[in-house]
Amino acid sequence: MPISRSMTRLCVGGLAGLLAAACCHAGAAQPPTEKQVSSFFRAVQMDDASTVRKMVGTVVNANELNPLGGEPALVLAIREGAKEVVQDLLAHPGTDLERKAVNGNTALMMAAFKRDGDTTRALLDKGARVNQAGWTALHYAAASGDDKIAQLLIARGAQVDALSPRATGAVTPLMMAAREGQDAMVRLLLAKGAKPGLKNTEGFTAAQLAKQAGHDKLSELLGGR
Template sequence: MADRPRPDKARRRLIGAIAAGGVCALAPDIAVGGAYEDYFRAVATDGASTVRSLLQRGFDVNATEPQRGDTGLILALREDCMKVFDVLLNAPNVNLEARSGNGDTALMIAAYKTNLPAVKALLDKGAEVNRPGWAALHYAAAAGSNDIVALLLERYAYIDAESPNKTTPIMMAARGGHILTVKLLLDEGADVTLKNDQGMTAIDFAEKFNHKDIAEGLTYRLRKMGKLP
């Protein structure tokens, strides 16, 4: 029988697999040592029963993996491992506001992945819609997910939320060429005249990324409002 890989070797293999993407499809014969490795491998392979068992034995539901600093809840969302997501979402003491190394929360990742059921579930559990800096509404607008944008606004997301460089959700939608999302945000009251730290408006973003229809539509709206000659 082959020797069981040492924990440090197993950790390196797990990190490499996560970095390569598509971790839910990991081969089942990758052996890992210790509860830490077992837990994050189970999260990344949608192994709900293993995750549940480890939590029942006292594993910290808010532990973070070394690649991005993701909690299990965030990693499950990144990798579309929804059985594990359901287990972790309902685990005692799960921190819905925990952040990855780059500041992402579970709600932000669910919005960016356009995972409407996960967004709804997180909101129903009490996840915060608004937060300083990048917020879930930025991510939903960047992805062009109108259903999620509308839901976040229904839950009182601040429509002109500013990122650290003062980029707003409508700027992100314009940048991505999501004309229906731009229209939705505009109809809901987004301020198209705002500028970020580089002096760019939503119109500037649309023009820079060659979304002429969006630039023209926003310009027409501003003229109608009397804010352009």
């Protein structure tokens, strides 16, 4: 389930780990010290754009993962609402829009969950991927109930019946919206062709998930009894 029920997974080792480390530090003269990394991510979190501009790409690679929380700078900045830093990182040529946090979150997912329409659009305009295996930005928009972001994602090709990983129930955005009681979102997804009859790995439909969460009227809208 997105964010509040975090899905931690990180598997890097052997040669793959060496390659990932080399990639993370590419563009910097030498690997940053622990203190420099800490200062960089503190600046990101505090929306200290001046410090971020001085360090990114020279001292710390834009795609370095924060040792505290495992998020790349762009994901962290979006989560913290650090608007100036977000703009600078989007303008920086070395920023990988698809760089994931250790729990699998991408910048687009975070922007959708935080109901940040401007950043969502900026990411899409720069080529951020709408669809991927597992959790997608539309799942996050459905859970948070932001209709405008959901409409934008769907207009850019988001799969309305995308499935989360089986380990997390193989739920669709419609199921997320139903469980969270997002009436307007449920209506939007149905209008866009979402299939209410799909079941998660436990055999529950969106209507049944809404019923379990106490959203009886929403369950009826979805065909439940």
